[in-house]
Amino acid sequence: MLAEAVVRVGESLVSSDLPLTERIRLLTDVDNEACKNFFEHVWVVECIEEQVNVRLMRIGEKVKEGKKETFVVDRAKNVAFPIIYPNGGNPLNAQGSYALPCYLMYDRHIKMLKNSGEFAKEMLFPRFERTLCMRHMDNEQKFSYAKKIADLLSRQVATFVYEEKQLGILMIVNPLFPAYQYASQQLDPQRYIKIGDSRIETDKSVYLDGKMLIEAIISARLDEAKTLGRDINQVSTFTNKIETEVVSIYNKSWLWLSSTWEAPKSIYWGDKEWTRGIKVDRHSYEAFLYGAQLLKQLTVSLSNATLKEIFSPHTNVEAKKKMKSSSFEKIFGVPLILPLHDGEVKQLFKKYRRILKKEEHSREALHMKLLAALDGIIVPESTDDYRLMLLYYSGDLSRGDVHIRAVIDDVIPSVASKVQQILKRLNRSELFSIRELFGLDRDENKEDVRLSSLPAMLANAYGPGYVWSSMQSVFHRQPIRMERICQVVARKLTELANKQQIFSMRQELVFYYSFMYFLDVYYQIVLNDQREGITLQDFLVLATKYHEGTITANDLTSPESLGFVSGLALRQFSRSYGAKTKKDFINHRVMKFGSKLNPEMIWKNGLIRCEELARQWDLGIKENFRTTLAYVLIGFLRAKEEGWLANKKEHMMTAFWSGYLMYDQVAKE
Incomplete structure (x- = not known):
């Protein structure tokens, strides 16, 4: 269960020695890039009994980057304003629950400051209703409080409202709210966060109690979760114990489960019955909250x-x-x-x-x-x-x-490490040897995007629909096969051959044999097994025997070996034929009228006619060709009987083009 994994991640944070300020940064959006411009206008309103005062602060400064000016937030001070950035819905409206009266001010809110009645009714009062530390007030008291603050802001701040777009933060400080502290001396910075000097209490500063603030933030998030379900004295899904109170797993700051999306919940649940699926106790919910926020920081886009x-x-x-x-x-x-063990949780955060x-x-x-x-x-x-x-x-x-x-x-680190070793070795050495084998430049600084990551390589081998399942197989030490990539590469080579795009054909074969190398070593190192089928090294041995003229019938016992040697033979013949006629043998004699090349055409249109044309044009072809041709023709007779020409067509064609395009480089060596 994904939620259980997030809780386990969060447990490492809950039990860690993470400082209070870092916890606040994690649980709020003070460091969110989308919120940086709000810190350009921060209004701190102090209310002590009947006295009310306001000060405008700027938490940061503008920095010039080339011709552009950008606002850079002061990270030493921004943690004192625990804002939450709204996810979804209309951000102008009050959303969720607020731990403290610390609210984001959008441009429309700031323009409202000129009309205190509208500001109190539209901006302040709806947020006061959702602020935990104001729950003890009735609606009349909340509205009166909102009107008092709105009147003050209208008189003292309206002159700072401009035509251009503005964003800001409004914080209301009141010593009756438990998280605020007034002190004439510096308080412990490990627990208390300074907001600024008081405008009402002379020689005193205003502080936030970090410990109480974190409790308030968690209570606010828990309060949001209750909107989709709450039960008393029920068994928690995560602790498997009866808990005094359990709630839904809904978390507005990390909307994996949205209340407006029907898919996650059963049609038999009511709108506020999500606890019928998952019941979360307070401690597990706190861990879930921490874990979710941490995962947001770890998330990257492909x-x-x-x-x-x-x-x-x-x-x-x-x-x-x-x-x-x-x-x-x-x-x-x-x-x-x-x-895997609870004892490792403390090490996990590190x-x-x-x-x-x-x-x-x-x-x-x-x-x-x-x-x-x-x-x-x-x-x-x-x-x-x-x-x-x-x-x-x-x-x-x-x-x-x-x-x-x-x-x-359930990816085992040692398995992932072995897979990584194979990929590194492939990209750092084997790839360049394979490129050379097909006559491509050995450019060690050039990255092949298809081989730059496991998902990209598997997607090119098997297709987009198989990328996740094939990754699952690799990381779970399960066999993966060559059949599908063989079919895909054969189809691509046929398409490219018709267009005579030889360079692209070489590139496709480089990828094919790079993947074959990965698969061979994966079987050896990860699966402790030997992959069935022919390898690139087997082809190189066949190429050597071909040039030596020592190929026998025993060397042509598979569709791949027969296809590969026939590719070598036709390439050798084509070079001699081209030198005499100035024409490409494959395009002129074998692939007639733009047809798609297949094993039967190679046999009947190509190999069978080679000896006749060699005598007709007096090609003077080397003896190793004739020695091998006899065995190849016998091999095609067997291939017809075995059904290879149809059933193993892709294997034969991939091997054929491998031999055909590898011939020049192997002959040179």
Whole structure:
């Protein structure tokens, strides 16, 4: 269950030594980039009995970046204003529950300041109704309080209202609200956060009690959860014990389950009966809240280049080329580290902290860009006492429009590490050797996006519809096969051959044999097994025997070996034929009228006619060709009897083009 995983992540934060200020940053939106301009105008209203005063503050400064000015928030002071950025709905309206009377002011609210009655009724009063520390007031008291503050702001602040767009924050300080403290001396900075000097109590400063503030924030979020369900003396889904109070798992600051989306809940539940699905006690809800906020910080979006590789039509080369990288819906991913034992919870937070701080890691650290296409995230080295979970989703989290694409759970770190080693070795050495084998430049600084991450490689091999399931198979040490990629590559090679795009054909074969290398080593290292089927090394042995003229019938006992050697033979013949006739043998004699090449055409239109044409044109072809041709022709007779020409067509064609395009480089060596 995803919610259980989030709770387990949050437990590490709840029990950690994280300072109060960092907890406040995590539970609020003070560091949210979308909120930075609100700190340009901060109004602090003090109310002590009948005395009311207001001061305008700027929490930060404008910095010039080139020709553009941008507002930079002062992170040493912004934590004193625990704002919550609304997710979904109309932000001008009061939403959810407020821990303190600290509210975001949009441009429309600021323009209302000139009309105190409207400001009190439309902006202040609805928020007072949802503010926890004002619950003891009745509606008449709340409205009177709102009118008093609105009148003050209208008199003293209206002159600061301009025509251009403005954003701000309004904080109301009252010593009757428990989280506020007045003191003439500096209070303990580990617990108390200074708001500023008092305008009413001379020689005193106003502080926020961080501990009480955090309790208030959690109570406010819990209060929101109650709107979708609350029960008394019920068994919590997470503790499996009877709890005094349980609530729904609804969390407005992390809208995985939106009250306006029908899918997560049963049709038999009422609007406020979500506890019939999951019952959360206060402690588990606090952990869920922390975990959800931490995951928001760990979430990264997949790059446009990766999305194109994953979701483009993988069987049509031209269609893929024409697809724009920006035409795909954004997908977000987040890695979760989960302990198997409760005793590892305290160590867990240290791992998350290292991820967020992007500290240097050992060689055994897991690079999520390579393993999961999550750029910039490196998971510290972990023992198998932990498990990884990879979560992918699309949609707008702030609007509750979230669609989970995949959850790959129970990933053993040692297995992920072995997969990473294979991918690194492939990209750092084997890829360049394979490129050379097909006559492509050995450019070690050039990255092949198809092989830059496991999801991109699997998507190109199997198609977009199989990317998540094949990732699941790899990380769970399950066999994966070559059949589908063989079919896909054969189709692409046929398409490219008709258009005579030889360079693109070489690129497709480089990917094919790179994937074959990954698969071979994956079977050896991860599965401790040997993959069935021919390998690239087997082909190189056949190529050597071909040039030596030592091919025998025993070397042509599979569709792949027969296809590969026939490719070598036709390429050798084609070179001699082209030198005499100035024409390409395959296009001139074998692929007639733009037809799609298949094994039977190679046999009947190509190989059978080679000896006749060699004598007709006096080609003077080397003896190794004739020695091999006899065995190849016998091999095609067997292939017809075995049904390979139809049933193993893709295997034969992929191997044929491999031999045909590899010939020149192998012959040179």
